[in-house]
Amino acid sequence: MIAPQTxxxxxxxxxxxxxxxxxxxxxxxxxxxxxxxxxxxxGNVYDTDKFIWLQARQVWTFxxxxxxxxxxxxxxTPLEQRADWLKMAQHGANFLKKHGRADDGSWYFSxxxxxxxxxxxxxxxxxxxATMAFGQLSVAMGNEEYAHIAKSTFDQILQRRDNPKGHWNxxxxxxxxxxxxxxxxxxxxxxxxxEHLLDQALVNQTIDECIHEVMxxxxxxxxxxxxxxxMPDGQFSDSFEGRLLNPGHxxxxxxxxxxxxxxxxxxxxxxxxxxxxLDTLTYAWDDVHGGLFYFMDSKGHPTQQLEWEQKLWWVHxxxxxxxxxxxxxxxxxxxxxxxxxxHAYTWAHFPDPESGEWYGYLNRQGEVLLPLKGxxxxxxxxxxxxxxxxxxxxxxx
Amino acid sequence: MIAPQTxxxxxxxxxxxxxxxxxxxxxxxxxxxxxxxxxxxxGNVYDTDKFIWLQARQVWTFxxxxxxxxxxxxxxTPLEQRADWLKMAQHGANFLKKHGRADDGSWYFSxxxxxxxxxxxxxxxxxxxATMAFGQLSVAMGNEEYAHIAKSTFDQILQRRDNPKGHWNxxxxxxxxxxxxxxxxxxxxxxxxxEHLLDQALVNQTIDECIHEVMxxxxxxxxxxxxxxxMPDGQFSDSFEGRLLNPGHxxxxxxxxxxxxxxxxxxxxxxxxxxxxLDTLTYAWDDVHGGLFYFMDSKGHPTQQLEWEQKLWWVHxxxxxxxxxxxxxxxxxxxxxxxxxxHAYTWAHFPDPESGEWYGYLNRQGEVLLPLKGxxxxxxxxxxxxxxxxxxxxxxx
Numbered sequence: 001m002i003a004p005q006t007x008x009x010x011x012x013x014x015x016x017x018x019x020x021x022x023x024x025x026x027x028x029x030x031x032x033x034x035x036x037x038x039x040x041x042x043g044n045v046y047d048t049d050k051f052i053w054l055q056a057r058q059v060w061t062f063x064x065x066x067x068x069x070x071x072x073x074x075x076x077t078p079l080e081q082r083a084d085w086l087k088m089a090q091h092g093a094n095f096l097k098k099h100g101r102a103d104d105g106s107w108y109f110s111x112x113x114x115x116x117x118x119x120x121x122x123x124x125x126x127x128x129x130a131t132m133a134f135g136q137l138s139v140a141m142g143n144e145e146y147a148h149i150a151k152s153t154f155d156q157i158l159q160r161r162d163n164p165k166g167h168w169n170x171x172x173x174x175x176x177x178x179x180x181x182x183x184x185x186x187x188x189x190x191x192x193x194x195e196h197l198l199d200q201a202l203v204n205q206t207i208d209e210c211i212h213e214v215m216x217x218x219x220x221x222x223x224x225x226x227x228x229x230x231m232p233d234g235q236f237s238d239s240f241e242g243r244l245l246n247p248g249h250x251x252x253x254x255x256x257x258x259x260x261x262x263x264x265x266x267x268x269x270x271x272x273x274x275x276x277x278l279d280t281l282t283y284a285w286d287d288v289h290g291g292l293f294y295f296m297d298s299k300g301h302p303t304q305q306l307e308w309e310q311k312l313w314w315v316h317x318x319x320x321x322x323x324x325x326x327x328x329x330x331x332x333x334x335x336x337x338x339x340x341x342x343h344a345y346t347w348a349h350f351p352d353p354e355s356g357e358w359y360g361y362l363n364r365q366g367e368v369l370l371p372l373k374g375x376x377x378x379x380x381x382x383x384x385x386x387x388x389x390x391x392x393x394x395x396x397x
Numbered sequence: 398m399i400a401p402q403t404x405x406x407x408x409x410x411x412x413x414x415x416x417x418x419x420x421x422x423x424x425x426x427x428x429x430x431x432x433x434x435x436x437x438x439x440g441n442v443y444d445t446d447k448f449i450w451l452q453a454r455q456v457w458t459f460x461x462x463x464x465x466x467x468x469x470x471x472x473x474t475p476l477e478q479r480a481d482w483l484k485m486a487q488h489g490a491n492f493l494k495k496h497g498r499a500d501d502g503s504w505y506f507s508x509x510x511x512x513x514x515x516x517x518x519x520x521x522x523x524x525x526x527a528t529m530a531f532g533q534l535s536v537a538m539g540n541e542e543y544a545h546i547a548k549s550t551f552d553q554i555l556q557r558r559d560n561p562k563g564h565w566n567x568x569x570x571x572x573x574x575x576x577x578x579x580x581x582x583x584x585x586x587x588x589x590x591x592e593h594l595l596d597q598a599l600v601n602q603t604i605d606e607c608i609h610e611v612m613x614x615x616x617x618x619x620x621x622x623x624x625x626x627x628m629p630d631g632q633f634s635d636s637f638e639g640r641l642l643n644p645g646h647x648x649x650x651x652x653x654x655x656x657x658x659x660x661x662x663x664x665x666x667x668x669x670x671x672x673x674x675l676d677t678l679t680y681a682w683d684d685v686h687g688g689l690f691y692f693m694d695s696k697g698h699p700t701q702q703l704e705w706e707q708k709l710w711w712v713h714x715x716x717x718x719x720x721x722x723x724x725x726x727x728x729x730x731x732x733x734x735x736x737x738x739x740h741a742y743t744w745a746h747f748p749d750p751e752s753g754e755w756y757g758y759l760n761r762q763g764e765v766l767l768p769l770k771g772x773x774x775x776x777x778x779x780x781x782x783x784x785x786x787x788x789x790x791x792x793x794x
Contacts, residue, residue, distance in 0.1 A: 046698040047637060109567070117569045167564050172514040240444060301443040302767040306758060307703035309766065361703060363761065369706065370699040
């Protein structure tokens, strides 16, 4: 076993000297505001559409880093350089505030470069990431307007949560009333993100509900895994959607749960989250080529997702976070063994030392499938958040 | 060069002795009617949802084969065996007629096994394939009710064509008003399918419009290829959708165009379709592993489609049809050279001699990605139609 401290410097330096500078250099749109996120291998912009998920996530990332690291001593990263992080966050927030919302306050899915709406506000996760962005930035700035945007968006999410897609929902109501894992999973995290803006009773109630949904309703004890879609009462639906497993989603949720459990000193909850993580890893690890599959079918049938066997950046970096938090909170040596295995695969395949930042999409064999650093879904979020979380957790070991 | 006649027997026998019997044996749902289309490698049912595209396409396939082959001498396939084809078509049509339509006459996207609606009628291609199915079956049966279903569905398609997704459309009207290649491409084919039910002036007008759309509007002469999405006036949109190329779609459309050109004795149109086919093949052929890519970007940028590099059954079988028709109509030797190359790749990778029928989804390397014979999108359609078209065209060489 290599000492944990060996890894600390790698995660820290990659965050501060590679990933964050890459986005600072290549993503700001100085003409129209906001960020370019479609960046090729070397950082050239290959498409100018602005996706609200990624605009908001980048605002969040720079705000979060500023809030956590903006004023503490940090070798080699002077304070004025970190003040630029706050400017980046404000740059994105201005664009979002000006162009991001429809008349009813819900957030569009995407905009043109100059801010005209392209895709309607059908996707509630646009609202989730906007809440995170303005919540973090309101802390950094002490800005009441930003706080209000975060709070009012959060209130709308809670109102929309039972039918988030509204009239864009293609499912016939009642025939197969499945509910999806993503929203309760994100609400776990979101309620902590804007805790400073919420009534404490609402925070506690939301957290209680989310933990119950994730660990009791979506977790299938017979299968030993978390399902992506279940019937309203948590029962299994033997359908494509009901059989679907999204291992990266499940493992990412486990570190949200571990954070909540740590806050409550609930060791049993941490232990359960660690068990689910390890069982998911065993199930979803590709024994032939290494790495974690993107989608699986709980009965081993073919998935509808043609990309099921691909290896994605966020799946792997979120897994590293979960394993380190699990190890830190329980000392379970299986977490460390798996951390070293996933670390080795991840660092051998995703980073691009030549041009900076990380690739996002690999084929099953671990070769680069799309030579992009950013696109419609990959932006300045999972890699920097994951590197930050790993770095911080490693320093506690 | 191997003589064309060498291939004829292979295409014929595979259709009549392998593919059609596979669907006859494994797909009928004797309890609730209609067809199972989610069939694993050996034909076992792994999911029971009923997708209107595939229900209708299977009705069409069995009706078409009955109409073309039902009463002619055919070695080794007695007449009574072919009468079963008509029973299969009726079996599917009964289910569709009973359960397939919403109150306004539009066709749902999918149903449960017992016919309850699952996914709303947001997808106009459900209606297109229903039209084809009932149009062909009305010929076989001389059935007025089937003819009426085909005709009224076709009329609704024409009414919906400018906004086919209705309120399920997520694009904000006006910002980037792209139109998609699939509908004009299918209307080319559809108007001939139900010609017997339409006013001749409407048929001619629809065909004229479709040829113009496909060959002038979606074909980009500077690029030398057909685009999947263009601005209303045919101009290029430098966006993910605007840069998208779908080589299999373009090549499939070329044999619809060749059929229309043959009907009009328009040799210049055939020659143009052959040129587009050959240029698309040169552009989309994978020089490393063989086979045709599924999606590409006209500027060489990363696509949004993670499955871009995969090799799909329909792309390859439709290409074989186009190349043979092009060769038959023009004698261009490039068509035959490409036919032999695509034939060799296709027959080496897609058929499954052990369990019958063909695989649908291969990875870039040509290995089986999903070991299914049928699913949400692959049913009893492209393979039998392609084998039939190739067989018939080969006999004319």
